Amino acid sequence: MKNKILSISIFLLIALFIVSCEKNVPEKPNVLFIAIDDMNDWIGCLDGHPQTKTPNIDRLANQGILFTNAHCQAPICGPSRASIFTGLYPSTTGNYLQLKDEDIKKANQAAKESILMPDYFEGNGYKTMAVGKLYHSGDAAGSFDEYGGKFSWMGPKPKERISFDPAWMGVPNGTQTDWGVYPGIDSLMTDYKSAHWAVNKLGEEHDSPFFLAVGFLSPHVPWYASQKWFDMFPTDSLEMPPYNPSDFDDIPEMGAAVAEVPMMPTTEWLKERGQWKDVVQAYLACIAFMDHQVGKVLDALEKSPYADNTIVVLWSDHGYHIGEKNRFAKQALWQEDTRTPLIFRLPGSEKVDKCKAPVQLVDIYPTLVELCGLTNYEMADGNSLVPLLKEPNLDWEKPALSFYGEGNYAVTGEQYRLIQYEDGSQEFYDLISDPNEWKNLASNDQLKDEKAKLEAFILSNQAPLSQYSSYNINDYFRKKIKEQKEENKH
Secondary structure (H helix, E strand, O other): OHHHHHHHHHHHHHHHHHHHHHHHOOOOOEEEEEEEOOOOOOOHHHOOOOOOOOHHHHHHHOOOEEEOOEEOOOOOHHHHHHHHHHOOOHHHHOOOOOOOHHHHHHOOHHHHHOOOHHHHHHOOOOEEEEEEOOEOOEOOOOOOOEEOOOOOOOOOOOOOOOOOOHHHHOOOOOOOOOEEEOOOOHHHOHHHHHHHHHHHHHOOOOOOOEEEEEEEOOOOOOEEEOHHHHHOOOHHHOOOOOOOOOHHHHOOHHHHHHOOOOOOOOHHHHHHOOOHHHHHHHHHHHHHHHHHHHHHHHHHHHHOOOHHHEEEEEEEOOOOOOOHHHOOOOOOOOHHHHEOOEEEEOOOOOOOEEEOOOEEHHHHHHHHHHHOOOOOOOOOOOOOOHHHHHOOOOOOOOOEEEEOOOOOEEEEOOOEEEEEOOOOOEEEEEOOOOOOOOOOOOOOHHHHHHHHHHHOOOOOOOOOOOOOOOOOOOHHHHHHHHHHHHHHHO
């Protein structure tokens, strides 16, 4: 009997010791991963437009580190998001252009061997949940444990367009671009539903660390929002973006060909019709609506048991021109197309600052892996930003690389920016004296050393365009995809 009691006592002591040890093991932080679609620098903390209203994103920036010189790896949704979730450059995978989510890992061997970010976290004990637009089509890649975004996609929409149809310009359709007051109430909007879903998830009890991804569609076209958001921006007092009608006079022919978007309205076309202010108003309205939904999710986190142990990262997949350079589009390598918001807020950190170092969205993957104490993702092309999160003014010698088709590069440093096209033609800008990129300095001999520093980062080995690319946007890219298909036949 004594031996039995002794055995039970020893068992209980061992059990208590194990529990005690488990309590002393640091708990892995959760991740709240907020994605915004087609959001340029028109948020208050980035000073992109003086009349924008983004109190919730600004609040997040004032609690963490705001990267003011962050750039996407491709200036359009599909390849940008593919790069973020694989951790690989388009030049590694060949995913330069639009593609289906389910084809991301089919592009080449490197793409096949990549581990999608949610899968990597799942392999390290995380529960992954998502809602809204994360990949180009939500979670068509099927990489999250739970996906709640089965709402009306990119909707709702009126039966007929309100303000714009490419047919009115005599060109084929290829865009959802339109703007106006629609629908009558916010609760019909997809982003409203996504925010509600995420709020509910933050109110649930989770037995393991979680990776919660919330993707907002606004301000992606069509620029629809209810009346109250439009009322915040009266058109008679709106300030317009900087516009130079002779902007293209000193850019290479290849630059114009790559950036051509014939299905989109031009600034001149809208000015003739007195509608440019209407577009600016609609874009600002959509931003304000989206920011309000972001605020709901941030509020829910702050009220939850997870507030003190959750990393928050907020990003957009690329920028957007709203009239600058005579265009209303992404799909180009200029700064307004590649620059994007990027904010990290760390639990328990009192570090609040802005970082002007050139960083990339492909850096998010290795950064989160390090912050969460996971084994390094060896394939990552990006750099962990943890050193900059600790010391935002740290000397950072690495530039940001952006790609738009094979052979077309943008290399962004802290002051200078180089764009090089596949035919070798170039654009070179001083971002301090010329933030609008109006004066091409590529032929300025006095700056040849500065240009050479960025040229050194242009990769000599670039993966060929993926055979899964589908991008019928302009003559240049139609030709590229046709050539790629012909090559695959042989």
